[in-house]
Amino acid sequence: MSTLIEVGTTRLPDVRWDANVELRKARMKDVEPIYTLIKYWAERGLMLVRSHNHLYENLRDFFVLEDEDGHIVGSGALHILWHDIAEVRGLAVHPERQGQGLGRWLALAAEREAKDLGIPQIFAWTLQVRFFTGLGYHVTTRENLPPKVYQECSQCPFYDNCREIGVTKVLDPDNAFRK
Numbered sequence: 001m002s003t004l005i006e007v008g009t010t011r012l013p014d015v016r017w018d019a020n021v022e023l024r025k026a027r028m029k030d031v032e033p034i035y036t037l038i039k040y041w042a043e044r045g046l047m048l049v050r051s052h053n054h055l056y057e058n059l060r061d062f063f064v065l066e067d068e069d070g071h072i073v074g075s076g077a078l079h080i081l082w083h084d085i086a087e088v089r090g091l092a093v094h095p096e097r098q099g100q101g102l103g104r105w106l107a108l109a110a111e112r113e114a115k116d117l118g119i120p121q122i123f124a125w126t127l128q129v130r131f132f133t134g135l136g137y138h139v140t141t142r143e144n145l146p147p148k149v150y151q152e153c154s155q156c157p158f159y160d161n162c163r164e165i166g167v168t169k170v171l172d173p174d175n176a177f178r179k
């Protein structure tokens, strides 16, 4: 696991750890299990549901965790919005694999990819604030995020009743977004 949190490498995460879970970029065959996993948490009000169309179009954003039986037990994505900001989204861990460090691993994979791409700031909309603050994110106000981060809000079913909180982590202070 320690190899993953190293920064400054362009190698995409593709490692195994002692729980026999492999972290890798998503492939087309992963769309259905990613869809099912996100839908599971969306139905419990914790995430936005993502359509197959969305997953196909954004497949290259996604990481997955695959267990030794070939089951997808986690997903996460880094979605670039602008030259100076990317969104960590689609973070979901299988209900039976909660609390084993898998969510942290996925979030760090997205963070490392942002660093490798030279993106100075990442953010997420979330209800799991403490998960993110434990990874060095800070709660932010909507005004302190660039307008680009709202681009999908108009399509969201919770547009008029949004409970999600913005959390952000600056990776490169000299080039991060400033109001």
Ligand SMILES: CC(C)(COP(=O)(O)OP(=O)(O)OC[C@H]1O[C@@H](n2cnc3c(N)ncnc32)[C@H](O)[C@@H]1OP(=O)(O)O)[C@@H](O)C(=O)NCCC(=O)NCCS
Pocket (backbone or CB within 6 Å): 041, 046, 047, 089, 090, 091, 092, 093, 094, 097, 098, 099, 100, 101, 102, 103, 104, 105, 124, 125, 126, 127, 128, 129, 130, 131, 134
């Ligand atoms: C949020 C989620 C991805 C975390 O994944 P996980 O594998 O269970 O979390 P980890 O085991 O990696 O936990 C990492 C740390 O965050 C903490 N943590 C995890 N979930 C937390 C939560 N909901 N609230 C507070 N702390 C949390 C853990 O205690 C752990 O802290 P530690 O390192 O001090 O022990 C997972 O619970 C999940 O799939 N939730 C449902 C979907 C969801 O809400 N996704 C987030 C959308 S933005």
